[in-house]
Amino acid sequence: MFEFSAYVQILTSYTILGGVYGLTALGLSLIWGVMKAVNWAHGDTLMVGMYTAYWTVTLLGIDPYIAAIVAFLLLGLVGMGIHLIAIEPVIEKPGGHEATLLTTLGISVILESVALILWSPNPRSFQNVYKSTYLQFFGMRTSVAEAIAFTVSIVSIIAVDQLLKRVKFGKAIRAVSQNPIGARVVGINVPRIRLFTFGLGVALAGMAGALVATFYPNIRPLAGYIWDIASYVVVIFAGLGTIYGVIFAGIIIGITEGLGAIFLTNAYRHILVYIVFLLVLLLRPQGLFGKALRRV
Amino acid sequence: MVIHMLLELKDINAGYGDLHILWDVSLGIERGEIVSLLGSNGAGKTTTLRAISGLIRPFSGSIYFNREDITGYPIHRRVEMGLSLVPEGRQLFPEMNIVENLEMGAYTKRAEENFQDALEWVFNLFPKLKERKKQLAGTMSGGEQQMLAIARGLMNRPEILMMDEPSMGLAPKLVLEIFNTIMKLREEGVTIFLVEQNAKAALDISDRAYIIETGRITLHGPAKELLSMDEVRKAYLGI
Numbered sequence: 001m002f003e004f005s006a007y008v009q010i011l012t013s014y015t016i017l018g019g020v021y022g023l024t025a026l027g028l029s030l031i032w033g034v035m036k037a038v039n040w041a042h043g044d045t046l047m048v049g050m051y052t053a054y055w056t057v058t059l060l061g062i063d064p065y066i067a068a069i070v071a072f073l074l075l076g077l078v079g080m081g082i083h084l085i086a087i088e089p090v091i092e093k094p095g096g097h098e099a100t101l102l103t104t105l106g107i108s109v110i111l112e113s114v115a116l117i118l119w120s121p122n123p124r125s126f127q128n129v130y131k132s133t134y135l136q137f138f139g140m141r142t143s144v145a146e147a148i149a150f151t152v153s154i155v156s157i158i159a160v161d162q163l164l165k166r167v168k169f170g171k172a173i174r175a176v177s178q179n180p181i182g183a184r185v186v187g188i189n190v191p192r193i194r195l196f197t198f199g200l201g202v203a204l205a206g207m208a209g210a211l212v213a214t215f216y217p218n219i220r221p222l223a224g225y226i227w228d229i230a231s232y233v234v235v236i237f238a239g240l241g242t243i244y245g246v247i248f249a250g251i252i253i254g255i256t257e258g259l260g261a262i263f264l265t266n267a268y269r270h271i272l273v274y275i276v277f278l279l280v281l282l283l284r285p286q287g288l289f290g291k292a293l294r295r296v
Numbered sequence: 297m298v299i300h301m302l303l304e305l306k307d308i309n310a311g312y313g314d315l316h317i318l319w320d321v322s323l324g325i326e327r328g329e330i331v332s333l334l335g336s337n338g339a340g341k342t343t344t345l346r347a348i349s350g351l352i353r354p355f356s357g358s359i360y361f362n363r364e365d366i367t368g369y370p371i372h373r374r375v376e377m378g379l380s381l382v383p384e385g386r387q388l389f390p391e392m393n394i395v396e397n398l399e400m401g402a403y404t405k406r407a408e409e410n411f412q413d414a415l416e417w418v419f420n421l422f423p424k425l426k427e428r429k430k431q432l433a434g435t436m437s438g439g440e441q442q443m444l445a446i447a448r449g450l451m452n453r454p455e456i457l458m459m460d461e462p463s464m465g466l467a468p469k470l471v472l473e474i475f476n477t478i479m480k481l482r483e484e485g486v487t488i489f490l491v492e493q494n495a496k497a498a499l500d501i502s503d504r505a506y507i508i509e510t511g512r513i514t515l516h517g518p519a520k521e522l523l524s525m526d527e528v529r530k531a532y533l534g535i
Contacts (some may be wrong), residue, residue, distance in 0.1 A: 064394070086378070168399075168403075170405065171392075171396065171399065171400065173398070174389070174392065175389050175392070176401050178389040178390055178391050178392065179385065179387050179388065179389050179390070180388055181351070181387045182383070182386075182387035182388060182400075183389075183400075184351065184353075184371050184372070185371070185375070185380075185381050185383050185387055185449075186375065186400050186401050186403045186404075186448065186452070187350070187372045187375030187401070187403050187404040187452065188372060188403055189370070189372045189377055190372075241391075291391070
């Protein structure tokens with residue numbers, strides 16, 4: 001049996017992991033929760049972000065956190081490209097929001113196939129000083145890389161939340177999502193707002209991928225899936241349309257996973273996550289922080 | 297044709313896909329006027345407004361605003377020029393509060409600078425909105441939502457305010473209140489293009505009116521003249 005301090009250590013690690021889930025879910029929350037387009041390629045854009053970090057760090061020798069900025073910018077452009085190909089042509093058609101499920105599935109297949117051809121299915125990782133340096137506090141320890149990812153997660157989620165609440169561009173994003181016709185009537189350039197929203201969502205996924213890559217030993221073309229599913233769970237758990245809820249939902253899921261690891265053994269830890277997830281869906285279908293739907 | 301009115305439509309044909317709704321619609325609105333477009337359900341009133349505002353592109357014909365041909369302009373550019381629409385169904389932002397909806401109404405550059413003045417102006421016109429600044433639009437009653445929709449349109453400081461059936465679904469007392477507000481707006485120099493099924497109320501406050509039947513303008517003239525014409529009285533006023 002574990003010592004008590006071992007439990008605390010496990011829960012600390014999983015709390016940090018949960019914070020990172022929040023980060024990987026943030027872009028999805030913006031695209032799916034706020035913009036209401038399904039991005040099935042979300043995990044794959046995370047994966048591209050991981051490889052962006054891998055290659056810029058190993059080939060150019062730059063700091064992984066500069067690589068994360070590179071991933072943010074690069075994936076922002078990729079995201080706008082995906083938007084123009086897969087989202088904008090269908091989103092205003094009848095059933096358009098559902099259609100994005102299929103068009104982005106196509107993008108997902110393309111990204112994974114190209115990654116397999118270019119980089120092989122072998123898992124990769126890269127050495128960096130942040131991964132091998134540890135922080136000690138109250139007898140617990142965590143790598144600097146994970147602590148930074150956790151911190152960036154919280155800061156980014158607050159930043160995006162405030163963007164939507166206080167900045168004109170962010171309010172326009174909400175207006176477009178709540179009523180596209182109303183948005184056009186007040187003079188918002190709706191296609192442009194959607195382009196930037198999707199671009200920002202994918203940029204955040206790219207940055208999340210790059211930050212995960214600093215400590216994740218399994219960078220490979222299909223790596224997106226694990227984080228993808230976690231992201232979807234976090235977004236639904238938080239409630240569609242809430243941004244700040246993502247950080248709490250991520251941490252709750254992380255801790256639940258940790259409790260699962262303690263009580264159900266490591267291999268079955270996800271069972272507890274999905275039990276809690278199903279309970280939330282049953283008892284509070286709008287999510288922990290979501291509001292019930294309202295229409296004008 | 298000499299273009300001299302604030303807004304002019306010339307031979308507009310418009311519709312949706314294969315559905316041809318407007319046939320050679322021509323009309324004009326002078327600065328400072330209240331002009332109504334009247335007609336029964338499905339006659340093409342809303343389609344006319346959609347074509348003017350830019351929500352749809354006409355198949356053919358031209359639209360002039362301040363003598364500029366705006367037929368090909370996207371809607372956000374038209375709003376920026378001072379063409380505001382209070383659309384059918386109000387189209388508010390349900391999860392935003394009153395002030396946020398009004399902020400969105402002032403989204404354009406032309407409106408941004410004078411936001412505080414405009415806010416004070418619409419709060420004077422609709423004191424009820426001022427009392428509940430933080431209420432979410434989705435939780436308001438139909439009449440309050442209509443007032444908010446008009447106020448949101450006014451935040452753009454429009455040169456012309458187009459309204460699509462502002463009296464629809466409202467209690468008679470509220471209809472009266474809305475029409476009183478429209479008259480007040482004209483006194484303050486806002487040009488109004490009003491689309492209505494409530495022909496009597498609309499003709500009472502209008503300078504001129506157009507009557508549209510199955511997508512064609514069949515009658516137009518000063519509102520007082522139309523009010524006294526037998527064919528109008530029978531078809532639209534039920535007298």
